[in-house]
Amino acid sequence: MADRFILELKEVSKHFPVRSFRRFGQVVHAMDEVSFRLKEGEVLALVGESGSGKTTTASIIARLYPQTSGKFVFEGKEIDPGRSGKRNLAYRKKVQMIFQDPFSSLNPTHTIFQILSRPYVIHGDAAGKKGLRSRVQVLLESVGLEPPAQFIDKFPHELSGGQRQRVNIARTFSVEPLVILADEPTSMLDVSIRMSIMNMMLEYRETRNVSTVYITHDLAGARYMSDRIAVMYAGMIMEIGPTEHVIGQAFHPYTKLLRSAAPAPEKGLKRQKLVTHGDIPSLIDPPSGCRFHPRCPFKMEECSKRIPDWKEVDAGHFARCFL
């Protein structure tokens, strides 16, 4: 794979103003100094618990709102944060987002045909507009909704969760994007359907060389899907590197905590107890230095002083920890 980077985030931060009277002027540190690169055709998993900033990261890339600071480079050109949120069709065509909740990501008053023909109408050239119906049927077949005639004129509430998520994916791929941002696409689905959705995304990567940012809290799912994993906690990336390394030889204590907390049926009852306490920190005044220090069993004096800088554990595998 050519080492061309499709997109890169450099020290990107996003702070939201706090919408309450008493805490006027304070900000929520949703994302701080996040940097990573995404190669063409690569699947990068963003793993973390709620409030870790993974969805904010995806929204910045999808340009739903601008970042507060830091650079965001797409196809070599720096993206001007000012104009995000505007229509800028060219960019929208290249970067698409799949949302988590299959029930609320399809407009209940539109038929499947209206939903899936919309992208063609917006982005399609003149040819795109003609023969819409047949193009939508092809799209339905490509996501396994056979026979398309049975689905094309249905309303979302007439489909199951799995089928709806397939319509979502069909809509995402209809514009032939270069980058897919999947925000926990399978967490609301039953186990049996999850696999087919994940496999479909992997196939698209193989056939269309689509680079994907796969967001999840399920470490095992991330391992199945991704080439590289970035572990996020309280808005910052703690560890990033090739999947097998990050999971196999986890370096950062938080990654180890995540791994030991994840269910692992094959281990059965031989499990040591989790050694942690406390809760996810408030993002309004996050802990000083390394944000995991209040819960870290290996806490050192330095950890609460300053944010640890990147350390290369081995080839391409970095962690932010003084250990």
Next chain:
Amino acid sequence: MRNSESSKQVLLEVRNLQAGYEVKKGFVGAVDDVSFCLHKGEFLGIAGESGCGKSTLAFAIMNLLRDNARIRSGEIDFQGRLVSALSGEGFNKIRWVNLSMVFQSAMNALNPVLKVGEQLCDAIHAHRSISAQKAKERAQQMLQLVDIGPERYDSYPHQLSGGMKQRVMIAMALVLEPQLVIMDEPTTALDVVVQRTIIEKIQELQQQLDFSVIFITHDLSLLVEISDRLAIMYAGKIIEEGPAQDVFSHPLHPYTHGLMNAFPSLSGPIRRMGGIEGKPPDLLDPPKGCRFFPRCSQVMDRCANTYPPEILFEGDHRVACHLYEGKGDMQNG
């Protein structure tokens, strides 16, 4: 098996339970002819996808079916007594005293306008006539047991985190020292780390207070790890049941096999896994034969029209599937 084999005294037995919802077009049989038994101190996991009837089963056992939901037939024995026949008040005496429940969404399982401690005392006063002071002490003792400081007695639900709220629910479920606690997806809404702490707390309390647990969830990987026995439900029926490790290592029913193959693991080689195509049947008029036949990879013509008998294998591992007809160790049919 955690405690000794000999304590095989049966705590709860469900026989051919039928429960569901009355709707305009008829009766939705969410739980269709389900039977199983639970031994004292045992941890039974019930797994199944959404809509398979596992929550209805829990509510039926707790006699909490409301509005248009009701038990149509079947019997439930608890400590030898036929509880399914008890009237509302009759059941009220044993509910929460002998069997209690932890609900799924910790978010609004607690009354937002009442102090947490008061809600605990409510449960105590409902069944025991003891002084307010004693009840408060008992409540604080329970909060201590689930690692929540007694000072939290006076806080309101919205002041607690998700994990804390669920621990309060567990404390509330155990406050009258019941013999059985049914847990309906208690950790689904929580983050991975908090979920693990809750699970460990449940196991620790089970050691201490020796109550038995029915743990209901769709997260099979979690269930396999923590339960003694495992029952897999599909479209209102238990299609396979047996010791957890047994069911995990060599699943019998094609559906269980599909499920076990459908969640990626943290270790071992990454191999392409297949999902199960299609979707579960409509429970208003379910198919005649085995309900999984439209999605089953090893479907035979028999499957479509006759419901498979239950075949028992050694180690108390049973399955309802035509593939194993005549192969079981103890054919109980």
Next chain:
Amino acid sequence: MKYLFRKLSLLAFALFVAVTLNFFIPRMMPGDPATELVDKMQGIPPEALESIKVAFGLKTDDPMIVQYFKYLGNIFKGDLGISLSRFPTPVSTVLALAIPWTLGLIGLSTVLSFFIGTVVGIAVAWNRNKRAASWTVGVFIFIRSFPYFWLGLLLIYLLGFRFEVFPVGGSFSPYVQRPSWDFFVSVLYHGFLPALTIVVSSMGTWILTMRNNMINVLAEDYITVALAKGLSLKRIKTLYAAKNAILPSITGFAMSLGFVVGGGLLTEMVFGYPGVGLMLFQAVQAKDYPLMQAIFLFISTAVLAANFLADLAVLVLDPRARDGGR
């Protein structure tokens, strides 16, 4: 306490808008009412003229803004001008006569109607499938759409004329001297019909809102938990269901106070009950603009104050509000 601060600032701003509206309405209206005032002015001494001129923009020499601030100054000083129809008494004293009656009648019956409505709402929601419940709801849907004043007319006709049960008009019988027991009885006797009108016509709204809130709350998980805990039905109905359901009802009550008070004023007009409502009606007939505007100001202030009290009640009942906004 943040919740209170936010509410207070909103109400203060609302009062400010009411005063400003009061200032601009006469100026904006086609057919400048002020000119009409001029012919009525002959008999009024100059200094009384001053505040009226200010109030109605007759002093056209200084610019609008200066007039506006002079007007605000007057308001704060309590000088609301002279009542034209009841010349020369200043408006504030005229108003003072009517206020106690209105507060008594409308204040009391509105609160009473809210309580009765809420209790009935709970009952109707609790035994929802009983025939009585759906009948009550049906009847109150019908009564709720009666125009306020019409219900008054109906009651006057039935209980006033046809069956001579209650007196009509006035707030107490003239034969009774002031501070005595039978004066009090006569006040109640006279006030009963208007109060009944207000209660009956506004009760429907509270019953329906409370019923909807209760039904939504009864579907919540913590009710199932309460049932599972084997709590007594009474306890579940009150502490678990009603206590949660009443919160949106109170906010709703606060918000619709303006509407309900309007209804009360109408009832006074129909019954000839000597409150602020009747006075407003007479002021309108007599085109006594200063009195009319003073009444509008008083009503707005009273409603805003009541609104604040309702918000206080929410604060007391809802712990989440105490922690800074829901």
Next chain:
Amino acid sequence: MMLGDLWKLFLENKKALAGLLILLFFVGVALFAPWIAPYDPRGNKLVDQEVLEESRGRKQTVERTQLDEFTEERIYDQTFTTRTKETTVKFPLKSPPTSKHLLGTTHSGQDIFSQVVWGTRVSLSVGLVTGLFTTLVALTLALSAGYFGGRVDEVISLFTNVFLVIPSLPLMIVIAAYITVRGVVPIILILGLTSWPWPTRLLRSQVLSLKNRDFVRVAASLGEKPGFIIFREILPNMISLVMASFFQSTMAAIIGEATLEFIGLGNVSVVSWGTLLYWAQTNGALLSGAWWWFLPPGICIALIGTSFALMNFAIDEISNPKLRKR
């Protein structure tokens, strides 16, 4: 909720059907008023003429001119007399209901039944127009406040909350008192301008909740035009609430119009239920026990109010499954 199945659901629901039928009945009465009403609502006597015989009198020449050899022009007068028998039946004054006057007559002999029938036309049309006007105003404000958010939202919701708290009836009375030109249009404006806050607040909260739904964010990330997002993504999901607030506003407008006219702030010469009640009140219908004068208009208002309330109630049940009767 697409219009198609909303309509189907509407008919299945017993309450909605009842409400709809009542409304259609009144619309029918309004449309066919001329044929239903036996007499002219304002006329107080019945004049019918019958021509007995016609005769032409003698011709009398006035002028004769000879234009040319062949044509002569003559102008003459001729008397033309017809003998007609005119029977005027004066309506009785204040008569109780008789076979000829189903609801009796007013103090000046007008037939009350005709007035009520003709009154439907004005009252219903004012109600519907105001309802539409208020709902459109509220929808625009709600969509712009909800969708654009930020500054726009703060300003709009501030004013909405302020005007929600200020009592609308006194405000209406004050404005109406100043307006010199009386009639239906000013009433529509006054009602509209004082009753928009309630639906605005209701619709704005739904716009906010819809805006944050994923399908709107997907549309934005697909590059949809804002206009499209508002009218094709958000609005179709609001149909049931928009209809509910239209019914609400229309109901309030009908009662509001009747109230204003009852106080005499409307155009008393217009025939509507409100003015009917106004004349009944000023002519002491109550004192003389003329129930047939003030009862019918009130009942009509109440019936229409109930029909809207029933439809409103049904929409609640359709969109909020918890409320649905099991």
